[in-house]
Amino acid sequence: MTVLKPRLSVLGQRDAVSRPVSSxxxxxxxxxxxxxxxxxxxxxxxxxxxxxxxxxxxxxxxxxxxxxxxxxxxxxxxxxxxxxxxxxxxxxxxxxxxxxxxxxxxxxxxxxxxxxxxxxxxxxxxxxxxxxxxxxxxxxxxxxxxxxxxxxxxxxxxxxMFDHYLSRALVVGGFDDVDYVVRQIHQKSGAAYNVVGASLDAAPHGAHVRRGVPIPASGGNSHTIAAPEREVPVVSDLEGVAEAAKRLGADTVIVAGQALTGGDFVRTLAWQLEGTATELVLASRLTDVAGPRIHFRPVEGLPLIHVEIPQFEGGKHVLKRAFDFFVSGFALLALSPLLLLLALFIKLDDHGPALFSQERVGRNGETFRMFKFRSMVVDAEARLAKLQAQNEGNGLLFKMKNDPRVTRIGHFLRKYSLDELPQLFNVFLGDMSLVGPRPPLPAEVEGYENHVHRRLYIKPGLTGMWQVNGRSDLSWEESVRLDLYYVENWSLTGDLVIMWRTVKVLTHPVGAY
Known part of the structure; x- marks a missing residue:
């Protein structure tokens, strides 16, 4: 799927009118x-x-x-x-x-x-x-x-994917906040918005504002957010949001970041949108906090937002372990013919051992032996030093798209993640979970920044958000963000969704090498 990425540019009022789409x-x-x-x-x-x-x-x-x-x-x-x-x-x-x-x-x-x-x-x-x-x-x-x-x-x-069945959205806020929200909307295939304009608290790069509509300064400077395939025009400053929403036929106004002109901004904007079908949405600055952890508690007209502190012990963790035990046990029985067949193919390929074990770091920093089907030559670790200069991995991880150490059958195993099936034994034994952060190497953990150690608060997973969001194509920062988000916001329902998405990823592999 091709994801169209936006470019933010300063345009005149006439140019800001987007092509009509279904409201x-x-x-x-x-x-x-x-x-x-x-x-x-x-x-x-x-x-x-x-x-x-x-x-x-x-x-x-x-x-x-x-x-x-x-x-x-x-x-x-x-x-x-x-x-x-x-x-x-x-x-x-x-x-x-x-x-x-x-x-x-x-x-x-x-x-x-x-x-x-x-x-x-x-x-x-x-x-x-x-x-x-x-x-x-x-x-x-x-x-x-x-x-x-x-x-x-x-x-x-x-x-x-073809810009049908989308709500027309106008994003409001500071440039950095609008930049972030627009990127997230256009990078997510499930996003329900088509951003048709932006209203900024200040016009960027030499543009000046007159009567709520930004006019390009001499030279027509603009700022590119991501890529030039799509332009998101700046259509007004904060004073002209309601008028711009009406002019563009916006279904939703998204306020990104804090209320930039004081506590009355959101209330005043809501009054201005009264009588229209336009919805008002606030993009919370509580990054990486899932909805179920956020509760609103109004006190005498003061809307307090209560954020639950993550818990890493208790009944739901016991339930997670029971789920892991029974599902992994059933999977081992059901997949045993496939496991034996894959082991035989690996053995016949180069006569080396079928299984490969490696020390990994689990919950609370405890180490364990993680099992995988061997997808590289027997002396792969000895050859690693000569390949370090060709590292294409992110952060502390070593990755090569065309690693010469990978065997013939290893390419097939890695493409469809079949090499990770023996980790079901680790799940059954309790060292890992079906869903969780990626199991790190001890050398990786030694290089962690302080906050990254939070990945070790729960058991690593056979699959996880990193698996269904790009795997090796992710940057180090993005993989850490996804893992930390999961650690603090996981639920059994979310685990089931990730497991279902994993099945879809295995049939259409992305970032697997």
Whole structure:
């Protein structure tokens, strides 16, 4: 996928008008309709299908308040309640569809609440209903809706590659803050915004501001953020944000960084946007803090933001270990034929040992022996000194895209990360986790800055955010940032998402060498 990167330039008001695209209100309404139709079809199919699977085509019914009703009518009642709950939980809200796990969580929560409440109502009303039918409809329907939502999301992501189904956004703030937000939006394939303009607190590089619209100074200087494929025009200063949003047809105004003109800036901007369909979004300066750790606690009109301190002990870590133990054990049994076959191929390739073990640093700085399938020649470590001058790795890591020490089968193993499968033994034994930071070498840890040691607060992982975000193509700073973000914000739901993304990365390898 080609990611178009923006360039920030100072343009006149006439040049700032972007090419028209579908507004958020239009595409959101169309997308919600598609989701509604799909959800309805799946829920009806699951409830009515459960009826036929349980009872066949024989007449079957339930007693409701002394009256007997057929299960077809009961299925329609359950389906209607289910659809109502999906609407109440805003599962088709444009702010959650297409990105993150919030959409899936809302679907699951709405579905479980529906069946929980119906079970209570049926129990209190003494409704004679077959438990098999009732229990069968829930998992079939939930899985069906989740799968359809995933399919629609893949379609939506593909559409957004061509700048369709995006919300038009105006980014407001200081130049550095706007620079960062615009970069992040355009570098993430799942981002739902198309930045059509920027409003700065000061015009950069010789431009001066007149009546809220920046006019290029002589020479027409501009500043390039990333690459020239796309220009993000500076359309106003902070006083002209509301007018610029109206002129550009912006669906969203994103305030990047702090409120630059004082505490009244955001409030005044909100007043100016009243009566329009434009949303106001604040880009938090709480970098690398995940949403679940942030809570708002208003005190007498003062909006306090409470940030939970990361915990590295406790029940959820016990649950993570139990998950690792059972999943790795099952994976070892299921993959044992493949493991034996790969070991045989490695042995036949150069008659060397199939496994390679190396000392790595785990949680709290404790060392352990990490296992991998050998993908290099037997004397690879002895040859390392001669290759140091050709190091293409980031920071403390040695990497070469065409490392001469890699064997013939080793290239294949590395491309699809099959050389890392023996680490399932490390996960099963408790030295590693299925998901976590990359396991470092002792020499790497010795070169860590103080804050980087936080990577060792939890167990290293077989996969992690580094695996699904570019692997060896990442810079050292970016790999550290991703690891630290995971350490402080991990969750079992997030682990499942990373594991799913890992499967996708293995089928389309990026940065694997």
């Amino acid at each position: 958020e209100r239009t595409w959101a309404r169309q997308y919600r309709t598609r989701l509604f139709v799909t959800d309805t079809a799946i829920i009806l199919a699951s409830t009515i299908g459960a009826m036929f699977l349980r009872f066949g085509f024989d007449e079957a019914g339930a007693q409701i308040a002394g009256f007997r009703t057929d299960y077809f009518t009961l299925s329609l009642l359950i389906a209607s309640t289910w659809m109502f709950a999906l609407g109440v939980y805003h599962t088709r809200d444009p702010r959650v569809v297409g990105v993150g796990v919030a959409e899936y969580k809302r679907v699951v929560n709405a579905s479980t609440l529906t069946f929980g409440l119906l079970a209570i109502v049926f129990l209190v009303a003494k409704v004679d209903i077959a438990r098999g039918y009732f229990v069968l409809a829930l998992p079939v329907g939930v899985l069906g809706v989740l799968f359809s939502r995933w399919l629609w999301r893949q379609w939506l992501i593909r559409q957004r």
